Amino acid sequence: MKTAICYLSFHHGNTLQVVQAMAREGAADLVDVRTRQAVHLEDYDCIGFASGIYGFEYHRAVVEFARQYLPQNKKVFFVCTYGGAKGSGSKALRALAAQRGCTVVGEFGCKGYDTFGPFKLVGGLAKGHPNAQDLERARAFFQQITRE
Numbered sequence: 001m002k003t004a005i006c007y008l009s010f011h012h013g014n015t016l017q018v019v020q021a022m023a024r025e026g027a028a029d030l031v032d033v034r035t036r037q038a039v040h041l042e043d044y045d046c047i048g049f050a051s052g053i054y055g056f057e058y059h060r061a062v063v064e065f066a067r068q069y070l071p072q073n074k075k076v077f078f079v080c081t082y083g084g085a086k087g088s089g090s091k092a093l094r095a096l097a098a099q100r101g102c103t104v105v106g107e108f109g110c111k112g113y114d115t116f117g118p119f120k121l122v123g124g125l126a127k128g129h130p131n132a133q134d135l136e137r138a139r140a141f142f143q144q145i146t147r148e
């Protein structure tokens with residue numbers, strides 16, 4: 001199954017570590033939503049959207065990218081990292097997927113080192129994450145959703 005993961009990772013590169021682990025597991029093309037590389041998401045069977053959780057949601061640039069480029073009737077999945085909790089962060093992406101007739105095949109989330117604002121003063125949240133176990137879970141998740 002031809003797979004792309006469109007991601008944004010800027011705080012500590014946490015999400016990038018996760019999507020790289022997934023890409024190493026199976027063949028997946030990584031698309032940084034900040035670059036102006038030509039994207040042809042219609043060429044893919046399965047499309048992931050990935051970012052840290054910022055203000056309780058996936059980064060707005062990832063949601064915007066999906067709004068602009070997600071074709072109809074694809075398999076989609078979501079990947080996030082978060083300092084505290086992911087909550088209902090994928091709500092906007094799920095709504096968009098439903099509008100485009102896309103099937104959500106899964107969502108992966110794990111903790112990611114977080115030094116936002118006051119957390120920096122206490123050495124940050126989720127120090128050491130994603131760790132080896134998180135990345136192993138990420139690989140297993142990716143293997144499972146891309147199996148068929």
Ligand SMILES: Cc1cc2nc3c(=O)[nH]c(=O)nc-3n(C[C@H](O)[C@H](O)[C@H](O)COP(=O)(O)O)c2cc1C
Pocket residue numbers: 008009010011012013014015016051052053054055056057081082083084085086111112113114115116
């Ligand atoms: C501006 C900002 C807002 C954040 N908001 C949240 C939040 O609402 N909930 C949460 O659990 N983590 C929050 N975090 C922590 C990030 O989600 C976490 O560090 C994530 O792993 C960053 O991913 P990245 O390194 O791939 O950018 C925030 C971090 C920043 C910098």
